[in-house]
Amino acid sequence: MADIIHADDLTKVYRGKVKAVDHISFHVAEGEIFGFLGPNGAGKTTTIKMLNTLASITEGRATVAGHDVAKDPGAVRKSIGVVPQELTADDELSGTENMMLMARLHQVKGATARSKVETLLRLVDLEDAAGRKVKTYSGGMRRRLQLVMGLLHEPNVLFLDEPTLGLDVQTRSKMWHYIKGLNKERGLTVFMTTHYLDEADSLCDRIAIMDHGTIKASGTPAQLKEAHGGDIITLTLAQDKENLTGFLSGIEGVQGVTRDGKVYRIRLPKMEKALPAIVAGVVQKEAEIEEITFSKPTLDQVFLDVVGRSMRDEETSGSDSAWENIKMERTR
Amino acid sequence: MLDETAALTFRALRKWVRNPASIMPGLFTAMFYLALFGSSFNPANLIPPGAGSQASSILQATFGGAPTYITYLTSGVICIILVFNMAFGGIDLVLDRQLGYLNSLLTAPVPRAAIYLSGVVQNLVKVLILAVLTFVVALIIPNGLQLPSSFSVLDFFGVFVAFVLLGLGLSFVFTALALTVRTIDSLVAIVNFLTLPIMFMSNAFFPSSSFPGWLKAIADVNPVTKANEAARLLIVNGSLSSSQAATYGWDVAYLVVFASLLGLLGYFAARRALRPE
Numbered sequence: 001m002a003d004i005i006h007a008d009d010l011t012k013v014y015r016g017k018v019k020a021v022d023h024i025s026f027h028v029a030e031g032e033i034f035g036f037l038g039p040n041g042a043g044k045t046t047t048i049k050m051l052n053t054l055a056s057i058t059e060g061r062a063t064v065a066g067h068d069v070a071k072d073p074g075a076v077r078k079s080i081g082v083v084p085q086e087l088t089a090d091d092e093l094s095g096t097e098n099m100m101l102m103a104r105l106h107q108v109k110g111a112t113a114r115s116k117v118e119t120l121l122r123l124v125d126l127e128d129a130a131g132r133k134v135k136t137y138s139g140g141m142r143r144r145l146q147l148v149m150g151l152l153h154e155p156n157v158l159f160l161d162e163p164t165l166g167l168d169v170q171t172r173s174k175m176w177h178y179i180k181g182l183n184k185e186r187g188l189t190v191f192m193t194t195h196y197l198d199e200a201d202s203l204c205d206r207i208a209i210m211d212h213g214t215i216k217a218s219g220t221p222a223q224l225k226e227a228h229g230g231d232i233i234t235l236t237l238a239q240d241k242e243n244l245t246g247f248l249s250g251i252e253g254v255q256g257v258t259r260d261g262k263v264y265r266i267r268l269p270k271m272e273k274a275l276p277a278i279v280a281g282v283v284q285k286e287a288e289i290e291e292i293t294f295s296k297p298t299l300d301q302v303f304l305d306v307v308g309r310s311m312r313d314e315e316t317s318g319s320d321s322a323w324e325n326i327k328m329e330r331t332r
Numbered sequence: 333m334l335d336e337t338a339a340l341t342f343r344a345l346r347k348w349v350r351n352p353a354s355i356m357p358g359l360f361t362a363m364f365y366l367a368l369f370g371s372s373f374n375p376a377n378l379i380p381p382g383a384g385s386q387a388s389s390i391l392q393a394t395f396g397g398a399p400t401y402i403t404y405l406t407s408g409v410i411c412i413i414l415v416f417n418m419a420f421g422g423i424d425l426v427l428d429r430q431l432g433y434l435n436s437l438l439t440a441p442v443p444r445a446a447i448y449l450s451g452v453v454q455n456l457v458k459v460l461i462l463a464v465l466t467f468v469v470a471l472i473i474p475n476g477l478q479l480p481s482s483f484s485v486l487d488f489f490g491v492f493v494a495f496v497l498l499g500l501g502l503s504f505v506f507t508a509l510a511l512t513v514r515t516i517d518s519l520v521a522i523v524n525f526l527t528l529p530i531m532f533m534s535n536a537f538f539p540s541s542s543f544p545g546w547l548k549a550i551a552d553v554n555p556v557t558k559a560n561e562a563a564r565l566l567i568v569n570g571s572l573s574s575s576q577a578a579t580y581g582w583d584v585a586y587l588v589v590f591a592s593l594l595g596l597l598g599y600f601a602a603r604r605a606l607r608p609e
Contacts, residue, residue, distance in 0.1 A: 014609070049609065052439045056608040073608075074441060082439040086432030092347040104339045105440050149436075 003027040004157055004189045005034075005051065009060035012046050012213075020046040022213035023060065028157075028191055028206075033183050035204035036193040037299075039307065043213040044193035045085065048161050051191070052082050065156040078106075081150030085161040087142045091135035095126055095145050098134060099152065106153035113152070120148035124178055140171035147178060151188075158182070160192035164199060172196075176203055197299040207299075209306050216306045225297040228305040230255055231271040232295045233278065237262040238288035247285065251277050262290075267301075333443045340437075340450035341457075344424065348458055355462060358417050362466040365409045366402055367473050373537070374401040394539055398568045399478045406470040406477045407563035408536030410463045410495060411556045415530050417462060418502040419523040421455040422510025426519050429511070438606065448602035451507035456499050463495055482570030490580070491563045497587035498559035504591065504598035511605040535560050555590045558583040 005028035012021040021043040028034040036044040049055035051064055053073040062069040065079035089098045096117060103113035121130050124144035134142060143163065150158055163179065164172040180203065182188045194200050200207050201221050208218035217224060237244075240262035248257045248266055253274035256267040268274050271294055282289060348354060375391055398404035428434045437447055470477035506523070513519045533547060534540075534556035540548045551557050562583035565576050572580060 054435055054438055054608055077439060077441040080439065082436065084432050084435055084439075086435075088432040088436045090343065090347070090433065092350060093343065097346075101339060101343055102436075102440070105336055105437070105442050107335075107441070 002030050004030040004032075004066075005062070005064050005191060007047075007051070007060070007062045010047065010050060010057060010062055011059035012043075012050055012055060013058045020213055021050070024210075024213075024215045025060075026208055026215060026218065028189060030156075030189055031183070031187050032205045033179070033190040033192065033203055035200040035207045036191075036210055037195065037197070037200045037207050037303070038193075038210035039195060042210040044195075044210055045161055046213075047210070048159050048191070048193060051076075052080055052159050053077060078153070079156045081153070081155035081158045083146050083150045083158065083160045083163060085165060087139075087146060089134045089142055089145050089149065092133060094131050094133055095121060095137070096130045098145065099149060102149045103152045108152055116152055120151055121145075123181075124148050140167055140174070143167060143171070143175060144178065147175070151182070155188075157189045157191060160190060162193055162195070164194070164196065172199065179203060197303060201299045209303060211307045217302070221299060224302045225299065228302040230267050230269050230297060230301075232297075232301065233266040233268070233271050233275065234291075234293045234295070235264040235266060235278070235282070235289065236291040237264075237282070238290040241287065242285065244282065244285060244287065247281060248278065251281060254278075333446045333449075336442045336446035337449045337453065340442075340446060341453045344450065344454035345457060348454075355458075355465075358413060358459075358462045359465055359469070361416070362409055362413050362462070363469055363473075365412065366405065366466075366470050366476065369537075370402040370405050370409075370476075375538075376401060394541070396539070396564055396568050398564070400475055402470060402473070402476045403478050403567065404564065405537065406467065407491070407560050407567055408534075409470070410466050410563070411498060411534070411536050411559055412531050413462055413466055414459055414495060414499045414502060415527055415556065417459045418455055418499060418506045419527050420520075421458060421503075422451070422506050422519055422523075423516055425451050425507065425510040426513060426516050429514065430516075444603055444606045445599070447606060448507060448511065448599065451510065451602075452500070452503045452598070455503045455507055456496075459499055459503075460492070460496065463492070463499075467491075477567070479567065480570035483566070484570070487566045487570055490566045493584060494559040494562035494587060497584065497591050498555055501555060501587070501591035501594040504594040508598035508601035508605065511602050530554065530556060555587060558586045558590075562587070 005026075007027070008025050009023050010021055010025070011019070011023050013019050024043075024047065026034075036047060038044050046055060050057050051062055051069060053069060053076055057070050064076045067075040067079065069076050089095075090101075093101070099117040099121065100113060103109070103117060108116060118127070118130075121127050124147060126141060126144055126148075129137065129141060134145065137145065147160075147163065160179070164175050167175065176199065179190060179192075183190055190203075192203070204221065206218065206220055207224060208215045209224075210216065217228065219227070235248075243259065244264065245257050245259045248254060248264060251274055253270070254266055254268050258265045266274075266278065279289070279292075375395075376388070379388065379391065392398065395401065395404040425434075434447070438444075467477070471479075509522065510519060513522065533550045534554045535551060536556060540551040540557060543551055562580050565572055565580050569576060
């Protein structure tokens with residue numbers, strides 16, 4: 001399939017000194033859901049801002065739907081739908097009024113606009129709340145409204161910046177359902193950022209992992225797990241007497257060992273092959289095994305391997321969540 | 333571009349109409365200035381009893397022939413209402429930026445000029461409605477605004493031509509300022525720094541002829557003074573003599589130039605403020 005987004009050596013430097021995005025190149029095929037995964041401050045939002053014309057490009061080049069972002073921003077804006085991280089629907093207007101305004105700003109008017117607004121609100125189950133002011137909506141309803149506000153002009157590409165930030169598990173899975181539906185039924189290309197690993201795994205056809213402004217790895221979730229994952233044996237000893245890291249690393253088939261006190265995390269391509277040798281070796285070292293667990297590769301492992309720290313550590317920093325709470329409670 | 337400007341202006345005005353309480357602070361300010369300031373600072377209070385009609389005549393001449401101080405003060409208060417409400421009206425635009433609404437406009441195919449112009453128009457409409465209400469309040473309060481018997485609907489429009497031009501110039505510049513700053517604190521700090529000098533270095537409360545020379549020189553070129561002078565000529569006299577009509581004409585021309593220059597300045601400042609990060 002043809003590329004609908006093409007980025008070549010894209011770089012963004014703020015005020016001549018803060019390099020937010022550092023020479024990244026990628027492409028997104030038409031009809032694909034492409035995810036940018038990374039911790040807070042990785043450069044995901046800045047990349048989206050450059051592609052949707054909100055931020056200028058310091059170096060490099062990008063095209064969206066065949067239009068050069070720097071040279072023809074007006075054509076790019078007509079081709080894209082943008083669902084930002086912030087909840088931007090106007091609280092004092094109803095769902096329908098917000099949609100009609102957005103339709104008018106995209107030159108969708110009259111009966112066409114009314115029909116599209118109705119259809120899209122029904123698509124995200126907001127038809128009953130359409131006449132209510134947005135300030136009475138829950139966080140999930142606002143996100144759903146925002147999602148369809150970006151679709152009124154039938155864009156070629158939909159940019160979603162952290163589409164489920166601050167939502168509960170149930171509402172998040174509903175959002176995934178809507179996004180998948182739009183992609184499959186309408187063939188809409190989706191470019192999204194997220195720092196939820198399960199979201200990226202469940203939704204995206206391809207993923208790029210970003211950190212410190214650069215792309216550290218990219219591919220399908222399966223490719224990434226195969227390349228950076230492997231099976232994991234978590235071995236918990238009864239006592240923390242002797243450091244067995246060196247010993248365990250020397251066993252054939254073991255790719256890596258990390259230790260946290262009496263807990264060892266052993267990474268290997270196929271656990272079945274090395275497991276007997278590991279158990280025998282530990283027994284030989286006269287160490288008592290308290291617990292042994294196995295796990296299949298996850299994106300969390302990939303992330304840990306690529307970025308060097310767990311995404312959970314990033315999530316607990318909570319800066320985005322705090323911001324989100326302020327937005328949800330805001331009054332205009 | 334006009335369609336987008338109208339759509340965005342309509343959004344702001346719809347919200348404003350749905351919240352009628354938002355007009356109250358401005359209206360109360362106008363009432364306090366007219367009823368309280370107008371009564372307590374009334375220069376006629378300084379004339380000792382028995383000073384005779386000559387003192388009253390001198391006072392009346394000083395205040396351009398206005399029969400009461402509130403008659404003189406009304407246009408001044410309306411100008412002050414214009415200045416303050418235009419200046420602080422930009423808070424909604426700063427909020428739009430802070431809450432991400434502005435970004436949703438910037439990623440849509442909306443001309444940047446439409447975003448700016450809608451800010452200018454919505455601010456102007458809101459403040460002019462407040463100005464009309466202030467005029468009505470001045471008429472209603474006891475010993476308030478006393479219009480001459482010859483004052484016609486045409487004169488009323490003539491008064492408001494001056495206010496519209498002053499308001500337009502102010503809206504051009506304060507809307508651009510609101511799009512430029514990133515926080516409400518910054519806007520409030522700048523606006524507070526600007527509004528008081530604009531108010532006191534004008535003939536809003538007292539004639540500039542009573543000012544020290546340096547202050548008079550500044551006040552006489554202040555657009556607030558020009559708008560006041562034009563509006564007062566009609567409020568106090570109704571039908572104008574040819575020399576008064578010439579003064580009115582020059583004041584209006586001055587305000588047209590003022591509004592045009594600030595429109596140009598505001599447009600370029602807004603364009604700069606709305607360009608990509």
